[in-house]
Amino acid sequence: MAFSRTGGPEVLHLIDLPTPTPGPGEILLRVAYAGVNYGEIQHRLGDFGEPDGETVTGLEAAGVVAAVGEGVAGDPSVGDRVAAYLPDGGGYAEYAVVPAAFAFPLPDALDLRTGGGAALVLTTAYGVLAGAARLAPGDTVLIHAAAGGVGGVAAQLARTLGARAVYGTVSTPEKAEYARAAFGYDEVFVRDAFPQAVRAATAGRGVDVVLDPVGGPTRQASLDALAPFGRVAVYGEAARHPDLHLPVLPLWKNNRTLTGYNIGDLARRAPETLRAHALNALRLAAEGAVRLDITEEYDLPDAAAAHHLLGEGRNKGKTVLRVGGA
Numbered sequence: 001m002a003f004s005r006t007g008g009p010e011v012l013h014l015i016d017l018p019t020p021t022p023g024p025g026e027i028l029l030r031v032a033y034a035g036v037n038y039g040e041i042q043h044r045l046g047d048f049g050e051p052d053g054e055t056v057t058g059l060e061a062a063g064v065v066a067a068v069g070e071g072v073a074g075d076p077s078v079g080d081r082v083a084a085y086l087p088d089g090g091g092y093a094e095y096a097v098v099p100a101a102f103a104f105p106l107p108d109a110l111d112l113r114t115g116g117g118a119a120l121v122l123t124t125a126y127g128v129l130a131g132a133a134r135l136a137p138g139d140t141v142l143i144h145a146a147a148g149g150v151g152g153v154a155a156q157l158a159r160t161l162g163a164r165a166v167y168g169t170v171s172t173p174e175k176a177e178y179a180r181a182a183f184g185y186d187e188v189f190v191r192d193a194f195p196q197a198v199r200a201a202t203a204g205r206g207v208d209v210v211l212d213p214v215g216g217p218t219r220q221a222s223l224d225a226l227a228p229f230g231r232v233a234v235y236g237e238a239a240r241h242p243d244l245h246l247p248v249l250p251l252w253k254n255n256r257t258l259t260g261y262n263i264g265d266l267a268r269r270a271p272e273t274l275r276a277h278a279l280n281a282l283r284l285a286a287e288g289a290v291r292l293d294i295t296e297e298y299d300l301p302d303a304a305a306a307h308h309l310l311g312e313g314r315n316k317g318k319t320v321l322r323v324g325g326a
């Protein structure tokens with residue numbers, strides 16, 4: 001499922017390509033399921049640049065290792081079930097080439113469907129919380145886009161890593177209800193009024209950590225919701241708002257931090273850190289501490305419908321594409 005020009009979901013089309021060959025340090029994955037992520041909407045829209053010919057998006061997938069390239073001796077092996085993070089895309093396909101370092105063994109407790117939606121969201125949520133935001137036991141946490149793929153697992157991971165209270169924001173009361181029930185938030189607020197709601201929930205103190213993948217006015221207001229010594233971790237631009245010029249006085253006056261996370265950059269500069277985050281998060285999912293709520297499943301040829309859902313912000317939980325199936 002590829003696109004060769006940027007635009008709406010209608011630019012996605014099926015094409016036939018030769019099965020790729022894994023190079024040194026790579027594996028060939030026979031894809032069973034692929035996750036659908038907001039980053040792929042932005043890829044298709046051209047937020048990361050123009051496509052260079054037929055481009056296959058898809059940042060995470062799960063399946064079985066079909067072949068290994070030079071230097072990949074047993075880690076993983078042909079026939080192994082893996083959840084894969086694909087830094088250059090390619091997951092919306094029957095076969096994908098993946099760096100072996102980002103093909104994570106899928107624990108027995110997780111099926112391929114769950115694995116298909118796991119590698120990017122679990123790794124990101126873990127990396128943002130434990131890495132960028134330096135979550136400490138006893139912290140209070142606020143998660144924007146709380147009902148979504150990353151948000152839903154971040155809420156549960158935050159709790160597992162010792163958060164004292166976990167709050168969220170979403171666009172509608174219906175999503176707030178869903179997120180509370182599905183992911184165990186203490187409270188979920190409709191985003192427009194969150195600074196007042198956070199102050200009320202925290203007796204005026206604010207929260208220790210904010211996870212912000214939305215940007216725009218939400219980012220600006222997040223600084224006002226931050227307790228002294230707090231951290232706002234920025235990791236996305238779902239609102240596709242122009243970049244901000246933020247005041248820094250509220251930061252240095254009260255020892256606050258604005259920090260960033262980007263999995264693609266981590267893949268290039270610190271692949272071992274990324275792998276450690278992924279393995280920790282997958283272990284927690286296998287132990288049942290974190291649950292992916294897969295609410296929507298589409299066949300690969302219907303990827304455009306999945307893109308409509310996410311692009312319009314109507315999604316809840318995790319959406320996956322069935323490619324080869326289990």
Ligand SMILES: NC(=O)c1ccc[n+]([C@@H]2O[C@H](COP(=O)([O-])OP(=O)(O)OC[C@H]3O[C@@H](n4cnc5c(N)ncnc54)[C@H](OP(=O)(O)O)[C@@H]3O)[C@@H](O)[C@H]2O)c1
Nearest residue numbers: 037038145148149150170171213235236238239262263313
């Ligand atoms: N930095 C990284 O390495 C990294 C890695 C993975 C994901 N991310 C980011 O994390 C965020 C969540 O990703 P995800 O794939 O799990 O998506 P998601 O949260 O399942 O879906 C995106 C959500 O963003 C919210 N949103 C806010 N403003 C929006 C707008 N103008 N249009 C559409 N949606 C809007 C919507 O929820 P509401 O109803 O709550 O508004 C929507 O459901 C995205 O911003 C993504 O780019 C970053």
